[in-house]
Amino acid sequence: MNVDKELDARGLNCPLPILKTKKSLADMASGQVLKVVSTDAGSVKDMQAFANQTGNILVSSAVEKGEYVFLMQKK
Amino acid sequence: MKKMAIIATKGTLDMAYPPFILASTAAALGYEVQIFFTFYGLQLLRKDLSDVRISPLANPAMPMPVPMPVLVQVLPGMETMATMMMKDKLKKKGVASLEELRAVCQEADVKFIACQMTVDLFDFDKSDFIDGIEYGGAAMFMEFAGETDICLFV
Numbered sequence: 001m002n003v004d005k006e007l008d009a010r011g012l013n014c015p016l017p018i019l020k021t022k023k024s025l026a027d028m029a030s031g032q033v034l035k036v037v038s039t040d041a042g043s044v045k046d047m048q049a050f051a052n053q054t055g056n057i058l059v060s061s062a063v064e065k066g067e068y069v070f071l072m073q074k075k
Numbered sequence: 076m077k078k079m080a081i082i083a084t085k086g087t088l089d090m091a092y093p094p095f096i097l098a099s100t101a102a103a104l105g106y107e108v109q110i111f112f113t114f115y116g117l118q119l120l121r122k123d124l125s126d127v128r129i130s131p132l133a134n135p136a137m138p139m140p141v142p143m144p145v146l147v148q149v150l151p152g153m154e155t156m157a158t159m160m161m162k163d164k165l166k167k168k169g170v171a172s173l174e175e176l177r178a179v180c181q182e183a184d185v186k187f188i189a190c191q192m193t194v195d196l197f198d199f200d201k202s203d204f205i206d207g208i209e210y211g212g213a214a215m216f217m218e219f220a221g222e223t224d225i226c227l228f229v
Contacts, residue, residue, distance in 0.1 A: 011169045012169045012171075013168050013169040013170045013171075014096070014170075015096050015099060015100040015103075015171075016169065016170075016171050018100060018103055019099055019100070019103050019171075019179055021103075022103035039169075040169070050103070050104065053104045053105065054104060054105055
């Protein structure tokens with residue numbers, strides 16, 4: 001999947017990964033994909049909850065080399 | 076649009092976090108949010124938040140690197156030390172500062188309401204407070220709170 005923008009949220013703790021995801025999505029167009037890399041274990045459930053409540057689509061959520069990688073498609 | 080109201084009554088470093096974390100997150104999720112700051116919570120509206128501190132005294136749940144008897148906790152400088160240690164830990168763990176979270180709230184149009192009665196009670200100087208806040212009373216809070224999906228007292 002094409003990634004239009006990346007957000008490095010490594011080292012940030014709750015709620016910063018969510019707040020920065022929201023901010024990053026703000027200037028993106030509908031259908032574009034944001035890649036977020038986080039080291040916060042809590043962000044796995046938080047990203048899903050963010051998607052559920054905002055209507056943005058969490059395309060994938062994975063663990064790569066101890067980091068959490070999310071692909072979020074803007075609604 | 077979903078709505079959330081919070082009453083913030085505490086002015087210590089630890090208790091300053093929940094209102095700002097929940098408000099900024101709710102705003103990011105599309106909630107309309109108001110925080111009503113009353114009593115010691117008003118300290119969180121000061122331009123300068125450096126007086127927002129934490130004390131180990133009468134706070135037995137605070138994790139300490141070494142056990143500390145209460146008689147030691149009352150010594151001068153202990154509160155300063157505890158505050159420095161807590162801020163250092165927050166930074167190391169990537170937790171946002173209060174200033175940062177408060178700014179996110181304001182950018183996201185979270186409405187801050189200062190309790191006029193407490194401002195009068197403690198003779199607070201309004202020029203010490205940040206811009207963009209409103210002053211009001213209990214009835215003003217109820218008007219919004221009565222229509223919220225989430226209403227919290229911190």
